[in-house]
């Protein structure tokens with residue numbers, strides 16, 4: 001009884017950089033869109049989007065959110081302008097990079113021109129949207145000289161971006177138009193990294209905050225999968241009945257309604273119960289996996305972060321066991337000064353001519369009711385461009401949160417490959433199942 005609009009990207013790479021059969025693969029973005037309409041009824045409609053990948057950073061406390069991102073393409077405004085947005089389950093406010101001049105002849109798809117949209121409306125600062133719905137913003141909005149709601153996004157490298165809270169129509173596919181969707185129309189993007197920032201128009205905030213894209217759309221759930229083999233992916237917004245895919249295992253979302261200094265209550269928080277290396281459970285006390293009285297120690301599922309980060313005691317236990325189980329199989333990079341992305345410090349040397357890694361231990365994240373198994377070849381990540389003599393450098397794709405000053409466990413999208421990830425807001429739970437994302441696409445009638 002649901003209506004599915006299915007967009008499909010044929011050669012739509014999902015991850016910019018990914019280790020596969022020990023080959024380093026750099027991906028590019030082409031996509032074809034096919035539209036399939038099935039039966040209709042019930043609102044909001046379910047929609048399927050292609051996801052592509054790109055390098056970008058998103059505004060957040062985590063510096064490691066840079067680089068690889070999941071991208072959704074859609075149109076905004078009347079007449080519609082093409083935009084591409086980073087899918088981020090760790091952010092609330094969706095935003096677009098705006099330019100308030102009149103667009104010249106050649107439209108720039110990385111910029112939204114509000115003056116060219118008749119449906120664009122800035123939000124006044126006395127509006128309840130500005131005063132009431134922004135309570136979970138990391139930086140509260142202010143009032144600008146025109147009495148408009150002024151939003152600021154900050155980045156870990158202390159750069160920031162400023163703009164107005166505004167609303168406009170968002171067009172998801174040809175049959176779904178949402179008017180008055182609130183987003184940040186950001187004028188200035190002060191950053192040390194503007195090359196990378198300029199590759200997409202903005203970000204689609206998908207967390208549980210009241211102004212996030214999912215909250216505003218009122219979708220009861222959304223899901224995505226990321227292929228581990230052919231770089232394609234799917235984003236499904238809305239209700240889905242994917243029982244044919246695989247039975248999902250559900251883990252409840254944890255909620256703490258009190259405000260705690262280190263607890264992000266808008267995040268998708270789950271309960272981590274343990275970590276296994278090749279089936280061997282790490283000896284860590286359960287207490288370090290549970291948020292403490294300050295909120296430190298929450299476990300967030302975050303599509304905006306690439307790798308997975310663990311608090312020091314758990315990271316060290318994983319590091320020790322992984323090192324133990326790879327002794328004699330892999331050669332450790334003996335360079336204490338090399339720490340990839342500031343937090344991944346267990347790295348190895350692999351002869352650059354070697355196209356296949358040896359069989360390596362898997363790492364499983366055990367949640368209440370569900371388990372996420374990261375296969376051996378996905379546990380190691382080849383560091384782009386890094387060489388030691390004739391060897392390339394590979395690092396364990398789990399990092400130490402402590403080295404980043406982050407008080408949380410963060411499950412990144414590198415470890416969500418070939419997983420169906422369902423965010424069920426209605427029932428407050430996350431469903432997981434191991435799937436072949438390329439086959440899932442075919443089952444939706446696309447992907448030939």
Ligand SMILES: *[C@@H]1O[C@H](CO)[C@@H](O)[C@H](O)[C@H]1NC(C)=O
Pocket residue numbers: 017055066067068384
């Ligand atoms: C992230 O981007 C930086 C700058 O472009 C690059 O040096 C680094 O290798 C990238 N890291 C990954 C994991 O792609």
Ligand SMILES: *[C@@H]1O[C@H](CO)[C@@H](O)[C@H](O)[C@H]1NC(C)=O
Pocket residue numbers: 080081082107
């Ligand atoms: C938006 O993108 C589509 C597909 O890439 C293209 O056909 C169309 O001309 C673009 N529209 C605008 C206004 O740039």
Ligand SMILES: *[C@@H]1O[C@H](CO)[C@@H](O)[C@H](O)[C@H]1NC(C)=O
Pocket residue numbers: 099100101102103104187
């Ligand atoms: C806005 O666009 C105009 C014309 O395309 C350009 O000259 C100007 O530099 C842009 N402004 C910003 C802040 O990017």
Ligand SMILES: *[C@@H]1O[C@H](CO)[C@@H](O)[C@H](O)[C@H]1NC(C)=O
Pocket residue numbers: 100101102115
């Ligand atoms: C764009 O719109 C703003 C108000 O939203 C206005 O102040 C500005 O003058 C307009 N710019 C142009 C070039 O039309």
Ligand SMILES: *[C@@H]1O[C@H](CO)[C@@H](O)[C@H](O)[C@H]1NC(C)=O
Pocket residue numbers: 128132
């Ligand atoms: C603002 O929020 C408070 C509680 O969060 C609520 O009591 C009040 O009615 C809201 N005001 C408006 C104008 O929505």
Ligand SMILES: *[C@@H]1O[C@H](CO)[C@@H](O)[C@H](O)[C@H]1NC(C)=O
Pocket residue numbers: 077078079080171174175176177
């Ligand atoms: C949605 O909006 C676009 C752009 O204004 C328009 O072309 C399309 O016909 C609209 N579709 C529906 C179903 O209203």
Ligand SMILES: *[C@@H]1O[C@H](CO)[C@@H](O)[C@H](O)[C@H]1NC(C)=O
Pocket residue numbers: 001241243244
């Ligand atoms: C989902 O599919 C199963 C089997 O295909 C069916 O039994 C069930 O009623 C469906 N649920 C919904 C909500 O459509």
Ligand SMILES: *[C@@H]1O[C@H](CO)[C@@H](O)[C@H](O)[C@H]1NC(C)=O
Pocket residue numbers: 324325327
């Ligand atoms: C690995 O751990 C086992 C059991 O704790 C121990 O007996 C063995 O010596 C360790 N091996 C290495 C290479 O550290």
Ligand SMILES: *[C@@H]1O[C@H](CO)[C@@H](O)[C@H](O)[C@H]1NC(C)=O
Pocket residue numbers: 389390
């Ligand atoms: C790297 O490989 C080349 C060719 O195989 C060889 O001549 C050179 O000595 C090697 N360098 C190191 C540092 O091993």
